Amino acid sequence: MIKVIAIGKVKDKHLSALIDDYIKKIQRYHKIEVVEVKDEPITDNEKAVLDKEGQRALDKIDAGEYVILLDLHGKSIDSVSLAEKIDSLFNSHPKITFVIGGSLGLSEKLRERANEKIRLSDLTFLHQMTRLILLEQIYRSFKILNHETYHK
Secondary structure, eight states: OEEEEEESOOOOHHHHHHHHHHHHHHHTTSOEEEEEEOOOOOOSOHHHHHHHHHHHHHTTOOTTOEEEEEEEEEEEOOHHHHHHHHHHHHTTOSOEEEEEOBTTBOOHHHHHHOSEEEESOSSOOOHHHHHHHHHHHHHHHHHHHTTOOOOO
């Protein structure tokens, strides 16, 4: 199973529709779950905000899950490598969990729990858009693994 934990809600209905479309496309290949956790109002105490959001995400992660954080400081990865990683991880882990941080990023405890950190791009995206981009890349991974044509 693949799980995506995202801090914060997607407020744009058009973006939500695209996200839902990719979830349906992925479900043709594999079970996927998207879990939203509440984001915190931003205050002067950014660490406290990150810690609360991070704990909410950690509460949704079980012991046996392989956790991949989407992190601006993570390892750069291309689509083929992501597909190979997903395929390889399914052989040893029942659940692969991707975590998308909130607008301030990721807590230290969440970073410590992660098995690895990747970045989708050198560009910075809104965390709500990151969810769509990640889901598209997971869908692309299944197309690659099944040797199916997909828009390049």
